[in-house]
Amino acid sequence: MSTDRIGHWIAGKINVNGGDTGPVFNPATGEQTGCVEFATAAEVDSAVEAAKAAFPEWRAMSLARRAELFFRIREVFLANREEIARLVTAEHGKTFADAFAEVGRGVEVIEYCCGIPDHLKGEYAEQVSTGVDVHSVRQPLGVCAGITPFNFPAMVPMWMWAPALACGNTFVLKPSEKDPSAPMLMAELLREAGVPDGVFNVVHGDRVAVDTLLGHPDVAAVSFVGSTPVARHVYEQATVRGKRCQALGGAKNHMIVLPDADIGMAADAAVSAAYGSAGERCMAVSVVVAVGGVGDALVEAIRQRIAKLTVGDGADQVDMGPLITGEHRARVAGYVRKAPGEGATIVVDGRVATPDGDGYFLAPSLLDHVKPGMKAYDDEIFGPVLSVTRTDTYEEAVRLVNDNPYGNGTAIFTRDGGVARRFQWDAQAGMVGINVPIPVPAAQFSFGGWKNSLFGDTHMYGREGIRFYTRGKVITSRWPDPATSRVDLGFPETR
Numbered sequence: 216m217s218t219d220r221i222g223h224w225i226a227g228k229i230n231v232n233g234g235d236t237g238p239v240f241n242p243a244t245g246e247q248t249g250c251v252e253f254a255t256a257a258e259v260d261s262a263v264e265a266a267k268a269a270f271p272e273w274r275a276m277s278l279a280r281r282a283e284l285f286f287r288i289r290e291v292f293l294a295n296r297e298e299i300a301r302l303v304t305a306e307h308g309k310t311f312a313d314a315f316a317e318v319g320r321g322v323e324v325i326e327y328c329c330g331i332p333d334h335l336k337g338e339y340a341e342q343v344s345t346g347v348d349v350h351s352v353r354q355p356l357g358v359c360a361g362i363t364p365f366n367f368p369a370m371v372p373m374w375m376w377a378p379a380l381a382c383g384n385t386f387v388l389k390p391s392e393k394d395p396s397a398p399m400l401m402a403e404l405l406r407e408a409g410v411p412d413g414v415f416n417v418v419h420g421d422r423v424a425v426d427t428l429l430g431h432p433d434v435a436a437v438s439f440v441g442s443t444p445v446a447r448h449v450y451e452q453a454t455v456r457g458k459r460c461q462a463l464g465g466a467k468n469h470m471i472v473l474p475d476a477d478i479g480m481a482a483d484a485a486v487s488a489a490y491g492s493a494g495e496r497c498m499a500v501s502v503v504v505a506v507g508g509v510g511d512a513l514v515e516a517i518r519q520r521i522a523k524l525t526v527g528d529g530a531d532q533v534d535m536g537p538l539i540t541g542e543h544r545a546r547v548a549g550y551v552r553k554a555p556g557e558g559a560t561i562v563v564d565g566r567v568a569t570p571d572g573d574g575y576f577l578a579p580s581l582l583d584h585v586k587p588g589m590k591a592y593d594d595e596i597f598g599p600v601l602s603v604t605r606t607d608t609y610e611e612a613v614r615l616v617n618d619n620p621y622g623n624g625t626a627i628f629t630r631d632g633g634v635a636r637r638f639q640w641d642a643q644a645g646m647v648g649i650n651v652p653i654p655v656p657a658a659q660f661s662f663g664g665w666k667n668s669l670f671g672d673t674h675m676y677g678r679e680g681i682r683f684y685t686r687g688k689v690i691t692s693r694w695p696d697p698a699t700s701r702v703d704l705g706f707p708e709t710r
């Protein structure tokens with residue numbers, strides 16, 4: 216067991232203060248690999264202070280230089296992509312290939328930020344009134360905070376800090392205490408690329424650190440990604456203090472399979488999207504809705520594919536790694552155990568195929584005849600359990616999607632373009648896939664759900680990310696001949 220301490224990153228230095236810590240494990244072995252420090256309120260204050268002190272100079276850096284720096288950040292992150300991915304696998308458990316791809320989806324947002332001189336362009340209107348011109352600019356907010364979940368320890372922080380910094384803000388990240396090492400490596404890489412000390416800071420911890428950030432008068436905006444109850448808490452506490460906030464919550468993503476779909480392709484997609492990263496993705500497919508009699512063939516096709524999946528240490532050549540903790544594995548297995556009592560059928564029981572050893576493994580499970588009102592349907596399981604439910608019609612299937620309290624992603628599998636277009640119109644979710652099971656938007660669009668999957672109104676990265684991390688200012692100007700000047704108490708008209 217290692218008790219090496221993982222400290223905070225404040226003003227370009229690692230701070231190890233010997234206070235309270237939480238254990239960090241390798242989920243594939245169950246072995247403790249380190250201790251992460253939990254920040255006190257005073258430590259959070261000093262990180263915010265460092266970010267505040269760095270803000271004026273960082274904001275004043277020309278856009279040309281900031282863009283140049285972002286090109287360097289891209290190079291440094293690509294050069295260290297494997298190392299970041301290895302840390303993600305070691306503390307999260309996902310396979311190395313999955314972790315490598317995660318870093319890639321984060322780098323795409325850095326690439327988008329290389330275009331910051333274009334993204335920050337304002338508007339100009341000449342002669343809006345006689346001799347009067349108007350232009351608009353977008354300016355940074357100041358110190359922004361990011362609070363991130365365990366399931367994407369590299370990518371989700373990158374989705375936050377990259378646009379925040381590109382817009383001229385400074386940043387304090389509070390990553391998940393379960394896998395804190397990748398964010399620390401990112402801090403070092405940002406310094407290596409040339410980001411000045413204090414512009415990017417990391418504090419570790421739990422609710423104390425989060426609530427200190429939410430209560431801090433110098434934190435202007437908060438981005439959060441995690442479970443729905445915490446997202447709601449963060450949104451309420453941030454906005455009641457007048458902070459800008461985007462808080463992304465949990466999910467229950469439905470994939471509808473229509474009778475005309477290619478069953479093999481739909482089964483490939485369902486298996487990939489349900490069991491990738493052991494189901495610990497907010498865009499994982501957790502419910503397949505089989506419409507109009509495709510259920511039996513689809514369940515059989517999924518079952519056959521599950522039988523070929525390998526489960527083991529994510530650092531080895533396997534399809535699926537462990538879950539994040541032993542408690543989470545027990546919770547997920549509980550849904551499988553209780554399913555028959557609620558009227559569902561266990562088609563594949565992952566509890567029996569689970570590898571030996573002390574790792575937090577749980578092999579894929581498949582439940583059939585799952586319905587609303589059953590725990591396996593109503594809860595976000597966040598593990599390798601796929602539920603199949605059946606409906607007679609497209610309308611019933613869409614009703615399931617739209618009645619669900621979550622609205623992150625949803626997908627439809629069909630060869631009928633007309634129905635697909637109708638689904639795009641009907642679906643109450645922020646991200647819709649048409650024959651795409653995990654429709655995470657490309658970096659020039661924005662990521663975010665509806666309903667209980669997002670509190671706030673701005674999605675992450677892309678244009679909405681730029682909007683979130685800036686505020687608008689409109690400048691009205693005129694250059695009249697002083698000889699024509701006179702007092703006029705009338706309300707200014709624009710004619």
Ligand code: NAD
Pocket residue numbers: 362363364365366367389390391392420421422425426440441442443445446448463464465466496497595597623664668
């Ligand atoms: P979590 O809500 O437990 O933790 C998220 C962050 O909040 C962590 O940094 C954690 O330390 C902090 N936190 C936890 N409890 C807190 C409390 N009571 N008060 C203040 N802060 C607290 O989430 P998790 O288990 O790390 O991540 C999994 C969840 O995140 C799932 O629900 C998943 O759907 C969701 N998620 C959503 C998205 C999305 O884009 N909508 C993306 C990834 C993950």
